[in-house]
Amino acid sequence: MTNDTQSAPHTISVSLEGAKSAALSFDGTLFWLTRSNVTDSKDTRDPSKAFTCIPLDLILDCSFVEDSDGGSLYVRLLAPPSQQASPLFPFAKVKSRASAVVDTEHTLPKVADRSSLSAKERSERLLAHLEGACQKLRLLKIEARVASGEKARDWVAELLAKAYCGLKPYRRLKVLVNPVGGPGKARQLFQQRVRPILEAAGCKLDVQVTERVQHGLQIAKELKIEDYDAILLVSGDGLAHEILNGFAQRPDAAKALKLPMVPIPAGSGNGLCVNLLGPEQGFNLALASLNAIKGQPMPLDICTVTQPKGKARARSSRYGGGTAEAVAAPSSSQDDPVALSGAPELPYDQYYSFLSQGIGLMADVDLGTEHLRALGDTRFVLGYLSGVISNTECPVDIDVKLGERGTKNKKVMREKVKTFNETGQWEDEDGSGTHENGEVSASTLRHGAVTEALYVGEAQSSPPLLSGVDPSWPHTILSPTQPPSQDPPSGSWCRLPHSISTLYAGKIPFVARDLMQFPYALPGDGTVDIALQLHEGGRAGKLRAINGAETGSVVYDRAVLYLKVEAYRVTPRLAQGDARLKKGGLVSIDGEHRPYAPFQVEVAGLQARTLSLFGRFNVREVPQPAAPTQ
Numbered sequence: 038m039t040n041d042t043q044s045a046p047h048t049i050s051v052s053l054e055g056a057k058s059a060a061l062s063f064d065g066t067l068f069w070l071t072r073s074n075v076t077d078s079k080d081t082r083d084p085s086k087a088f089t090c091i092p093l094d095l096i097l098d099c100s101f102v103e104d105s106d107g108g109s110l111y112v113r114l115l116a117p118p119s120q121q122a123s124p125l126f127p128f129a130k131v132k133s134r135a136s137a138v139v140d141t142e143h144t145l146p147k148v149a150d151r152s153s154l155s156a157k158e159r160s161e162r163l164l165a166h167l168e169g170a171c172q173k174l175r176l177l178k179i180e181a182r183v184a185s186g187e188k189a190r191d192w193v194a195e196l197l198a199k200a201y202c203g204l205k206p207y208r209r210l211k212v213l214v215n216p217v218g219g220p221g222k223a224r225q226l227f228q229q230r231v232r233p234i235l236e237a238a239g240c241k242l243d244v245q246v247t248e249r250v251q252h253g254l255q256i257a258k259e260l261k262i263e264d265y266d267a268i269l270l271v272s273g274d275g276l277a278h279e280i281l282n283g284f285a286q287r288p289d290a291a292k293a294l295k296l297p298m299v300p301i302p303a304g305s306g307n308g309l310c311v312n313l314l315g316p317e318q319g320f321n322l323a324l325a326s327l328n329a330i331k332g333q334p335m336p337l338d339i340c341t342v343t344q345p346k347g348k349a350r351a352r353s354s355r356y357g358g359g360t361a362e363a364v365a366a367p368s369s370s371q372d373d374p375v376a377l378s379g380a381p382e383l384p385y386d387q388y389y390s391f392l393s394q395g396i397g398l399m400a401d402v403d404l405g406t407e408h409l410r411a412l413g414d415t416r417f418v419l420g421y422l423s424g425v426i427s428n429t430e431c432p433v434d435i436d437v438k439l440g441e442r443g444t445k446n447k448k449v450m451r452e453k454v455k456t457f458n459e460t461g462q463w464e465d466e467d468g469s470g471t472h473e474n475g476e477v478s479a480s481t482l483r484h485g486a487v488t489e490a491l492y493v494g495e496a497q498s499s500p501p502l503l504s505g506v507d508p509s510w511p512h513t514i515l516s517p518t519q520p521p522s523q524d525p526p527s528g529s530w531c532r533l534p535h536s537i538s539t540l541y542a543g544k545i546p547f548v549a550r551d552l553m554q555f556p557y558a559l560p561g562d563g564t565v566d567i568a569l570q571l572h573e574g575g576r577a578g579k580l581r582a583i584n585g586a587e588t589g590s591v592v593y594d595r596a597v598l599y600l601k602v603e604a605y606r607v608t609p610r611l612a613q614g615d616a617r618l619k620k621g622g623l624v625s626i627d628g629e630h631r632p633y634a635p636f637q638v639e640v641a642g643l644q645a646r647t648l649s650l651f652g653r654f655n656v657r658e659v660p661q662p663a664a665p666t667q
């Protein structure tokens with residue numbers, strides 16, 4: 038690599054292990070260690086000759102301790118594994134895998150200093166490194182002796198400034214460790230693989246192990262927000278769901294939700310982490326730790342969910358447009374669907390979801406496989422295959438409001454994602470959480486609660502119908518004669534007349550690393566994505582869906598409908614406990630068990646925050662397939 042366009046590197050001569058001479062250097066983008074101590078030699082200036090060479094993003098900390106003979110210089114970093122066991126014996130094998138970083142650099146535009154790049158360019162550069170040479174990272178600690186204290190102090194200060202590039206180092210982190218998340222190894226993973234990296238970066242840690250279900254919720258309600266820069270969740274998505282809800286229930290919810298929730302993957306699905314780091318690296322503990330240390334704040338859309346409380350649960354399905362079979366409560370004058378005026382007063386629970394809502398097969402996969410927790414995310418595959426065999430219908434009514442921002446047209450969705458990737462996500466570089474629609478903090482329901490009637494007059498018994506078929510991709514197993522031919526206005530509630538095996542809805546693309554269920558989900562677009570698997574697709578349809586699950590192309594399957602809506606309501610037609618339902622009926626909200634009862638969902642006015650190394654989810658755009666699946 039030539040440095041024609043780059044400023045002269047900052048190099049300092051050091052000795053390692055008290056004897057071996059070396060040089061540590063950095064420029065505007067890279068840090069490297071070479072075996073020569075001749076600071077003006079060509080070799081020292083050339084990172085391609087280095088034993089270890091990493092992007093500056095992977096420098097965690099550096100410091101200098103002066104003494105009478107000069108001083109000790111410490112650099113802590115993440116690096117790809119070399120053939121050496123220890124960086125303190127770096128010269129036995131000259132060729133290390135770390136030098137491949139420089140190969141990656143060849144393909145990147147040359148820049149003098151990455152601080153001159155836009156956030157998007159910086160992220161793309163980091164991504165190129167992390168998907169290339171730095172896929173596997175481990176913690177290295179370089180301890181070197183220097184002869185002159187003055188130069189070392191300046192060198193350290195400058196390296197640290199470049200390594201953090203405007204971000205605040207030494208973050209104060211509240212760390213919650215869920216000892217029963219996923220395969221139950223969170224404690225061990227944290228102590229052995231995460232804590233050393235966070236400590237090497239000088240983070241101030243306040244570690245707490247969760248002791249019971251809902252403990253996270255309690256902690257979030259009482260946490261002294263101003264004492265921390267982020268809350269780390271060494272866990273799966275379940276703990277994030279609790280923290281989100283704990284923050285949202287506080288009187289200072291808007292402020293509390295701004296404290297970034299940062300996942301460290303120690304659960305089963307680890308959906309949030311997979312979206313932040315990408316499906317290949319979603320379980321990478323070193324990268325997740327780096328995200329906690331150097332991630333940029335990123336707004337995270339959340340959904341408000343309402344469900345009827347207690348007795349109202351059974352009745353609301355009736356008031357809200359459900360059918361007679363849904364009513365589990367004894368019949369009374371109050372159950373008269375005409376007596377709608379009483380419905381809005383029915384009590385309901387309101388809570389928040391950031392990942393997914395599911396009923397039918399996908400809820401069964403999520404919640405019906407708890408006993409297989411020790412298998413990690415393999416349990417979802419086994420659960421799905423069992424659902425393929427049983428091939429049962431999910432008897433529900435689904436009402437949706439597309440609204441101005443919703444659509445069932447995937448061409449429109451793709452274009453929105455493209456525009457967002459090119460412009461939108463980078464407008465919010467400071468992570469201020471500005472919604473596309475300008476609404477930042479309204480926690481009120483814009484589309485009403487689940488207990489309110491959706492339709493009036495005749496529409497109660499025969500609601501307007503909306504076909505879920507995409508006009509830009511009309512390849513479906515549904516017969517063309519299926520109603521309706523004309524869609525109702527997008528601003529009104531209407532019913533999807535399709536019989537389904539599962540409804541799965543969400544706000545982030547990957548729900549697990551092998552399932553990109555919502556490829557066109559976007560933060561801040563005011564909609565929630567819904568995927569419906571048509572029951573008519575049968576076992577073959579369900580099996581076929583496995584093929585496109587990882588790539589997101591599953592939404593183009595002939596037995597899948599995919600829509601973006603501003604709000605939706607699901608009303609089960611069978612009562613909880615019915616023998617035809619798996620385990621008596623399962624509703625999964627962010628992978629958590631909720632009552633088998635109607636639920637209504639809309640995108641919340643409040644946003645949460647997370648941290649992202651790339652300023653966005655690390656998810657590739659999903660194109661339309663060349664041909665429909667056979």
Ligand SMILES: Nc1ncnc2c1ncn2[C@@H]1O[C@H](COP(=O)(O)OP(=O)(O)OP(=O)(O)O)[C@@H](O)[C@H]1O
Pocket residue numbers: 215216217218219220247248249250251252253272273274275276279303304305306307308410627628629
């Ligand atoms: N000490 C504890 N004992 C029992 N349950 C706990 C404890 N601490 C936390 N929990 C609960 O564990 C549940 C599951 O945790 P988590 O979501 O982290 O794992 P997971 O379900 O395996 O992962 P994922 O959600 O990514 O699939 C959470 O709902 C949380 O309330």
